[in-house]
Amino acid sequence: MAIKAVRGMNDILPPEVKNWRYLEETSRRLLQAYGYSEIRTPIVEDTSLFIRSIGRATDIISKEMYSFSDSKGRNLSLRPEETAPVIRAYVEHSLNKKFGFSKFYYIGPMFRSERPQAGRSRQFHQIGTEAIGSYSPHLDCETIILLVDIFSALKLTGYLIRLNSVGCKACRIKFKKILRNTLSRHINLLCRDCQRKLTTNVFRILDCKKQGCQMVIRRMPVILDYLCRECKGHFEKVKQILDGAEISYQTDPYLVRGLDYYTKTVFEFVHPSLGSQNALAAGGRYDSLVNELGGPSLGACGMSIGMERVLMTLVSLNKKIPALKEESVYLVTIGEKAYREGYKILRDLRKQNIRTHIDYEGKSLKSQLRRAGSLDCRYVVILGENELKKEVAILKEMKTGRQVEVEIDRIAEEIKRYFRS
Ligand SMILES: [Zn+2]
Ligand SMILES: [Zn+2]
The missing domain is CATH 3.40.50.800 (Anticodon-binding domain)
Structure with missing residues (x-):
């Protein structure tokens, strides 16, 4: 019997590759214009890199990682995302000393062993950025504006920008306590996963997509009401700058991203044509990650674009993806x-x-x-x-x-x- 591709890992055949090239080259042009430089890191990393950065109690680490031991018994994983590897490289090569403030972009495959469905495969592809070495709210806004400009160059319309602040460590400790107390009163309405998260990582309950949990979550206090002065001020500035740039967005106090390293600003670009897998792109600020991975204390902000989802959306919008000149x-x-x-x-x-x-x-x-x-x-x-x-x-x-x-x-x-x- 002929051998088939691994489930959830898809071939991209020549006629389709043209669309991928179009997406990559359009994005690359804007990334270069915004001052980003390309970085390429290995597909395989030490598993502890992802556990330390993404967080043990997240779905990515607890259920979705492709991890294995090599013949020497080293614990390795296929990268489920690219922020942690970029920061690992930044710290390893002391790039803060070489370049100071730095802007990196990447294009490549990521791996998560989820149940394959439309817009979600086990090998999927992302275009993303990491800008390291600044706490300025202007950087958060520029990251969002860059996405707006990439989607406009692709003629991708009809998306919505959801914006929130998840605060810093200090605000989160306070909020977690309140959230845990309020949620524990409704414990029997939560799914089994969320019941477990009540003790391990209460913040992640806000990620749960199950309807029963959503009903409870929507009645919970929101972190925006518990931000410290510094985080509140930062969020206000981000909104002002976006308003000034005439970027329309929706503040969504329930938006948390499925990764522990985010601080302050988080955002998502969603499109109604994608159903429940509706994020075209997402990102945010992560001000403690560089330090947590052994580097100096540096503010940073990044985003990533789901390439499969963008291509699906362009098709559903009936956008004729222009063929690259190939006479x-x-x-x-x-x-x-x-x-x-x-x-x-x-x-x-x-x-x-x-x-x-x-x-x-x-x-x-x-x-x-x-x-x-x-x-x-x-x-x-x-x-x-x-x-x-x-x-x-x-x-x-x-x-x-x-x-x-x-x-x-x-x-x-x-x-x-x-x-x-
Ligand atoms: Zn704070
Ligand atoms: Zn749940």
């Missing part, structure tokens, strides 16, 4: 001698980065032309015995059918000229 030439040859002569032309064109095709299956003239048609080639160059004798080739434009004879020596030159026009 090509098919070199039709008749006979061995023509093939060899033709191949020299082909190589010359390829060195000029012009996409070219030739036959490798011994196809007839007619089926070579048919193949050129199915590949959507802009030009066909035909080289047969007669042409070789006259030292010319026939250059044919597929769309118009117009054809001219061109000297063999000049053919590459001529095609380059056409491609430039």
